[in-house]
Amino acid sequence: MPLLVSNYSWQQTKTAVFLSLPLRGVCVRDADVFCTENYLKVNFPPFLFEAFLYAPIDDASSKAKIGNDTIVFTLYKKEAVMWETLSLSGGRNSENIFLGKLKEDCIPAPRSVGNIKINFTPRVFPTALRESKVAEEEEWLHKQAEARKAMNTDIPEFCDLKEDEKNPEWLKEKGNKLFATEDYLAAINAYNLAIRLNNKIPLLYLNRAACHLKLKNLHKAIEDSSKALELLTPHVADNANARMKAHVRRGTAFCQLELYVEGLQDYEAALKIDPANKIVQNDAEKIRNIIQGTELKSYDF
Incomplete structure (x- = not known):
């Protein structure tokens, strides 16, 4: 089972998201990047990073640069709004919705998608x-x-x-x-x-x-x-x-x-x-x- 990456960092403007993903100790040539307007996966064995993005991006103009032991993504938003989080945290239901969307677009669902880790932020009154x-x-x-x-x-x-x-x-x-x-x-x-x-x-x-x-x-x-x-x-x-x-x-x-x-x-x-x-x-x-x-x-x- 792949090891899920959690030590990433991200920032945003109204029009773009900047995501930094460390690749310490991993050969950069082994990194496999898969991206659609709603989904991002980086597979660099034995590590895996996946995110069902908070809102759609323009995957055609977005870019990634691999080097200096990291991957830096510049993801351009389709709508100029600030995101509450990088990825949706709606539990298994969100996963099912996007898997359906992937199938509708004739994009094969990633084999390791069952390993997605859904993070919940507890409500603080x-x-x-x-x-x-x-x-x-x-x-x-x-x-x-x-x-x-x-x-x-x-x-x-x-x-x-x-x-x-x-x-x-x-x-x-x-x-x-x-x-x-x-x-x-x-x-x-x-x-x-x-x-x-x-x-x-x-x-x-x-x-x-x-x-x-x-x-x-x-x-x-x-x-x-x-x-x-x-x-x-x-x-x-x-x-x-x-x-x-x-x-x-x-x-x-x-x-x-x-x-x-x-x-x-x-x-x-x-x-x-x-x-x-x-x-x-x-x-x-x-x-x-x-x-x-x-x-x-x-x-x-």
Whole structure:
């Protein structure tokens, strides 16, 4: 039985859907793509991806590019509307309807169609949703309060510092000012000291990642962005902007290392947080074009 692929990502505009499907460890020549206006299948043994699309696409003008260990689809919608999901989730009945449509169009039904995995999104009632959000926000506030208390001032070299210099928030602001003057090494030193005092503040890692990006310390930028994302939990409105920046900074570092698939995944994660961000939308489109081989790699994010 084939292994169903679930670690894909997708974004959309009113006129198109962009789907990224990883092909890690699989010979791209073995990938078999089958597409109609309502159905998409990618078979790359032992893996299988199938979707009964939410709405019809123009399969004649849609395209796929296989390369860099991924398949990137650009699917053009027949109707300019936003989709609620990538694929229908109507259970077995939806499957039967589309199998009938495939037969009507004289297209042989895929042999492995019985392996389709139908995902149901449980309905969350508004009251329960509000209670859940309040609990997450309270957890985040409590976590931040505890982080501010987690001071480590017992390190010998800190004894000669002034009181404000032992304050991670003061050091963070000093680092921010140094960053604004493009003194990135000095800013990193300020953030380093702040982290030694308190290693639970996510913005210290997020801001240090920005410095490392400027200095082309790309692996360090990835490490700091990842640490920031680790600390930016639970996911609430108060930390949404920081999470978006962490994904963009890590995605930028990946792309500058020419790891475009990983970079695109971070940019798409950022767009899930801030779907209307035009800059991130445009950069994500550039990355897709690079993966598809339609754009040169010599541009800055």
